[in-house]
Amino acid sequence: MxxxxxxxxxxxxxxxxxxxxxxxxxxxxxxxxxxxxxxxxxxxxxxxxxxxxxxxxxxxxxxxxxxxxxxxxxxxxxxxxxxxxxxxxxxxxxxxxxxxxxxxxxxxxKKQVTFFAECLTDEFLSVNDNDVKIKKASLEDIDQIIELRRSIEEFHMRSDARDILVQAMESNTARTYYTDEDGVITSCVSTAAENSLSAMIVGVCTRKEYRRKGLATAIMQKLFQDVLEEGKTLCLFYDNPEAGRIYKRLGFKDIGMWTMHR
Missing domain, CATH: 3.40.630 (Aminopeptidase)
Structure with missing residues (x-):
């Protein structure tokens, strides 16, 4: 039934x-x-x-x-x-x-199949030693976050992406940490579907001209530390082997495959 x-x-x-x-x-x-x-x-x-x-x-x-x-x-x-x-x-x-x-x-x-990984420990995280200033986004930053995500070729952005992000931030089921230069967001990492037990890492992205400076890694370390200290499990999807190696160095382990049609 x-x-x-x-x-x-x-x-x-x-x-x-x-x-x-x-x-x-x-x-x-x-x-x-x-x-x-x-x-x-x-x-x-x-x-x-x-x-x-x-x-x-x-x-x-x-x-x-x-x-x-x-x-x-x-x-x-x-x-x-x-x-x-x-x-x-x-x-x-x-x-x-x-x-x-x-x-x-x-x-x-459209179908996409990715690896599903989780992290239960912060023992592999290192301290941000690049003196990168990391900020937590507010509702005022949403348009910049969406604009940056839309500029990433690999991202599949839905037409209602902005509305969903607003709703998620207002309900505390998502947060975004970012770096900026002269008021322009240069790199950001977000959570989604945060609940009392776990949080999904999404939207890891950096403007092309700011890549390979360690910005996204520094943001992830800060975000991971904060979420894990709250007693939550971290999860994420990845389909890029290079990204997978980075995540595994941060303590993630594969737990299955995830399919998305969107």
């Missing part, structure tokens, strides 16, 4: 998701921040005969994230997703997303 969840289901769904807190940080973070009754967010679950959750599907704006343990009623969830505008933005563990990809009538966005 699949049904939409309400506040009364929170303890049960959180217990289900917390068995893999890093993999489920987006769902956990969105539920903690926006609950079960907002216009832009909904969550459904499939229950077994013992009324135990076996699968969940979160909708956040145009994006869907499924999570399951074992087999589940994929066609039932596809029927729900098809009620919304297509193409569908879908992301999750690669083996789970693959089950949705088998449905030809579900129009999905």
């Amino acid at each position: 699949i049904r939409k969840l309400t506040d009364q289901d929170h303890d049960q769904v959180l217990a289900f998701l917390s068995e893999e807190p890093s993999i489920n940080l987006f769902i956990i973070g969105d539920l903690e921040a926006f609950g079960y009754s907002s216009e832009f967010q909904e969550i459904w679950a499939e229950f077994d005969e013992q009324n135990t959750i076996k699968t969940v599907l979160l909708r956040y704006h145009q994006s869907f994230i499924p999570y399951a343990k074992g087999e589940f009623d994929t066609s039932g969830f596809v029927s729900i997703m098809k009620k919304y505008n297509q193409p569908i933005f879908l992301s999750g563990k690669s083996d789970i997303v693959a089950k949705f990809e088998a449905f030809d009538d579900l129009i999905l966005g």
Whole structure:
């Protein structure tokens, strides 16, 4: 049986998701921040005969994230997703997303597969010895952050990226640290989907003319230290082997593959 969840289901769904807190940080973070009754967010679950959750599907704006343990009623969830505008933005563990990809009538966005890594320790972090001045962004900095991200070839920016960043900063589910020169942001690193257990590192970017100066690395060290000191696990995606080597030097370890259709 699949049904939409309400506040009364929170303890049960959180217990289900917390068995893999890093993999489920987006769902956990969105539920903690926006609950079960907002216009832009909904969550459904499939229950077994013992009324135990076996699968969940979160909708956040145009994006869907499924999570399951074992087999589940994929066609039932596809029927729900098809009620919304297509193409569908879908992301999750690669083996789970693959089950949705088998449905030809579900129009999905462009596919990207990345490594999923997590960091549990700050023992590999070094002190910022380049005297780089790092600042924390406010709402006034959002347009510059979006402009910088749009200038990065590898980034796939959604049309509603600014609205989502504003909402995330206002709800304290995201933060951005940056460096600047003469009031212009030169490099920045952000978190997303921050919750009581974990935080995702996103948007690591530097203007072309300021690269290879160690700016992004210095920002990451500061951001990682602050988040880890709050008792949270750090997670990130990467598909660039060179970036992967940098992250692993900072203490990250691969824990799986993640597929995004956007």
